[in-house]
Amino acid sequence: MKEIKGRVFLFGDNINTDDIIPHRYLTLRDNGEIAKHVLENLRPDFVQNVRKGDIIVAGKNFGSGSSREEAVNVLKVLGIEAVIAESFARIYFRNLINLGIPALKINDVKKKFSEGDILKISIKNEVIVNETKKIKIQMCKIPKFLVEILEVGGILNKIK
Amino acid sequence: MTENSGKTIAEKILSEHSSNKTISPGEFIEADIDLVMVHEQLGGRIHKEYEKLELDKVWDPDKIFFILDHWVPAPSIEAAKMHQDCRKFAKKYKFKHDIGMDKGICHQVLPELGFAKPGMLIVGSDSHTTTYGAFNCFSTGIGATDVSVVFATGKLWFMVPETQKFSLKGQLRENVMSKDLILQIIRDLSIGGAEYKSMEFHGDGIKSLSIDSRMTVSNMVVEAGAKSGIFIPDNELVEWLKGRSISNYKLTMPDDNAVYVEEFNYDLSQIVPVVAKPASPDNVVPVSELPEIKIDQAFLGSCTNGRLEDLRQAAQILKNKKIHPDVRLIVIPASKEIYLKAIREGLIEIFLNSGAIVGNPTCGPCFGGHLGVLGPNEICISTTNRNFIGRMGDITSQIYLASPTTTVASALKGKIVDPREV
Numbered sequence: 001m002k003e004i005k006g007r008v009f010l011f012g013d014n015i016n017t018d019d020i021i022p023h024r025y026l027t028l029r030d031n032g033e034i035a036k037h038v039l040e041n042l043r044p045d046f047v048q049n050v051r052k053g054d055i056i057v058a059g060k061n062f063g064s065g066s067s068r069e070e071a072v073n074v075l076k077v078l079g080i081e082a083v084i085a086e087s088f089a090r091i092y093f094r095n096l097i098n099l100g101i102p103a104l105k106i107n108d109v110k111k112k113f114s115e116g117d118i119l120k121i122s123i124k125n126e127v128i129v130n131e132t133k134k135i136k137i138q139m140c141k142i143p144k145f146l147v148e149i150l151e152v153g154g155i156l157n158k159i160k
Numbered sequence: 161m162t163e164n165s166g167k168t169i170a171e172k173i174l175s176e177h178s179s180n181k182t183i184s185p186g187e188f189i190e191a192d193i194d195l196v197m198v199h200e201q202l203g204g205r206i207h208k209e210y211e212k213l214e215l216d217k218v219w220d221p222d223k224i225f226f227i228l229d230h231w232v233p234a235p236s237i238e239a240a241k242m243h244q245d246c247r248k249f250a251k252k253y254k255f256k257h258d259i260g261m262d263k264g265i266c267h268q269v270l271p272e273l274g275f276a277k278p279g280m281l282i283v284g285s286d287s288h289t290t291t292y293g294a295f296n297c298f299s300t301g302i303g304a305t306d307v308s309v310v311f312a313t314g315k316l317w318f319m320v321p322e323t324q325k326f327s328l329k330g331q332l333r334e335n336v337m338s339k340d341l342i343l344q345i346i347r348d349l350s351i352g353g354a355e356y357k358s359m360e361f362h363g364d365g366i367k368s369l370s371i372d373s374r375m376t377v378s379n380m381v382v383e384a385g386a387k388s389g390i391f392i393p394d395n396e397l398v399e400w401l402k403g404r405s406i407s408n409y410k411l412t413m414p415d416d417n418a419v420y421v422e423e424f425n426y427d428l429s430q431i432v433p434v435v436a437k438p439a440s441p442d443n444v445v446p447v448s449e450l451p452e453i454k455i456d457q458a459f460l461g462s463c464t465n466g467r468l469e470d471l472r473q474a475a476q477i478l479k480n481k482k483i484h485p486d487v488r489l490i491v492i493p494a495s496k497e498i499y500l501k502a503i504r505e506g507l508i509e510i511f512l513n514s515g516a517i518v519g520n521p522t523c524g525p526c527f528g529g530h531l532g533v534l535g536p537n538e539i540c541i542s543t544t545n546r547n548f549i550g551r552m553g554d555i556t557s558q559i560y561l562a563s564p565t566t567t568v569a570s571a572l573k574g575k576i577v578d579p580r581e582v
Binding site: 014016018019022023024026027028029041060061064065066067068069070072073087088089090091094095098099143145146154155156159160 | 305385
């Protein structure tokens with residue numbers, strides 16, 4: 001898997017799928033249209049500022065709530081290449097992996113990351129380098145089974 | 161865990177559906193799916209994902225339960241187009257169980273029609289798929305890509321969850337409901353307190369909980385992050401299944417030496433009416449500790465609390481009374497079957513005479529879709545499962561989650577009140 005390099009967008013605990021993409025936009029059906037509303041309740045300027053390669057960092061229980069996969073797909077549409085959190089809600093975790101976006105569990109994120117930090121992530125070496133803070137963060141071991149899904153860019157490519 | 165330790169219900173059902181018979185928590189397995197439930201997500205994302213696989217069939221058209229329930233009947237052109245995409249897909253792949261849009265909410269209709277049987281492994285494109293734990297199933301919510309994988313292969317990967325054991329004793333007091341119990345449990349665990357775990361419900365206390373009441377509990381375990389919330393099977397369940405001529409199932413008990421990661425005890429007689437304040441289902445306090453909170457809307461319905469027992473208890477409180485003039489009360493039975501029974505029992509007449517608006521079975525208001533969307537700064541007391549910011553409408557509106565009795569008692573008074581005082 002290629003190295004990921006991008007800026008940090010930092011969020012708190014318990015960011016739910018209604019926060020990420022409110023249900024009222026789900027009938028729009030066009031991914032680009034839906035993606036215009038990502039996280040608008042919490043940070044109305046998020047969509048304007050986010051760039052390809054950026055990384056979301058959050059606290060506990062990221063992605064709780066609904067099973068709507070739009071809440072992961074819209075991040076993909078906006079170019080988010082990894083999500084780091086202290087913990088993930090289980091359906092959201094599955095949806096990230098299944099769509100080929102690394103979901104990385106890291107403790108004490110606030111001590112290790114600030115808004116705008118530049119990170120370099122190597123899944124292969126299981127390490128995150130915070131270039132802004134000049135620190136190296138070791139990831140927990142990612143099960144081989146999940147790495148295989150990420151390597152091919154999502155589970156549908158694996159079963160094709 | 162040693163080789164000799166026994167299995168919890170979740171471990172048993174997962175191992176019986178996998179080639180790996182000695183599974184233990186934390187392990188990744190591949191399991192055979194008995195049934196997959198899909199709703200409007202089919203037209204939202206699933207059909208687009210599945211078409212990428214370029215397959216001309218699904219693994220088993222007999223094991224797919226397809227229903228429209230979120231936006232029914234369509235409140236917008238966009239929703240109508242979504243329904244068209246769903247129906248087209250269901251026809252193309254020859255689904256055997258296209259339930260349509262007149263029957264009600266997925267989590268109510270699926271068990272009513274006999275699709276949830278003890279011992280089954282069920283997945284669905286909705287987080288509240290955990291509801292079938294009341295029927296001794298391992299059931300859980302998945303996303304659109306996972307559904308596509310099931311459509312193609314009939315299998316899915318799982319991480320075997322650890323299990324938390326909940327022992328219940330005693331009996332709920334009058335006008336206290338199982339909604340109060342599960343809200344109390346979510347408060348005690350916090351909203352991430354059961355992340356990746358399976359909850360298992362035991363004890364003499366479950367005998368006093370009807371199947372309707374158990375469904376409310378299993379429905380909301382996901383608000384604590386749980387993967388499933390499974391009840392021990394008992395005579396009440398067997399009688400319920402017999403009443404609907406449902407046969408060919410496997411009651412699944414945990415082993416005596418099953419290993420639980422945590423154990424909790426609840427005395428049902430000590431549970432009091434509670435609400436979850438905005439904007440998290442674990443922000444729970446007893447109604448008696450609230451300051452005066454005036455309400456604009458009250459909603460009785462949803463996959464959490466739109467069942468016959470809920471409507472009966474609510475009607476008992478509303479009988480021969482009028483709701484407060486500043487409040488809108490919306491009542492939505494969870495299914496057509498419930499709606500018809502409520503008509504025959506005179507419940508619908510009681511609701512209408514009290515000043516309520518009765519809507520057709522749908523998920524509608526729960527997610528701010530239609531039939532009762534909240535305006536700026538409005539406050540709603542609701543029997544639903546989530547009170548996140550903007551969930552039912554404008555982002556400045558506020559939702560208090562409560563039981564059916566607390567909800568309708570509050571509609572009478574125009575403010576949130578303890579149903580035992582009305």
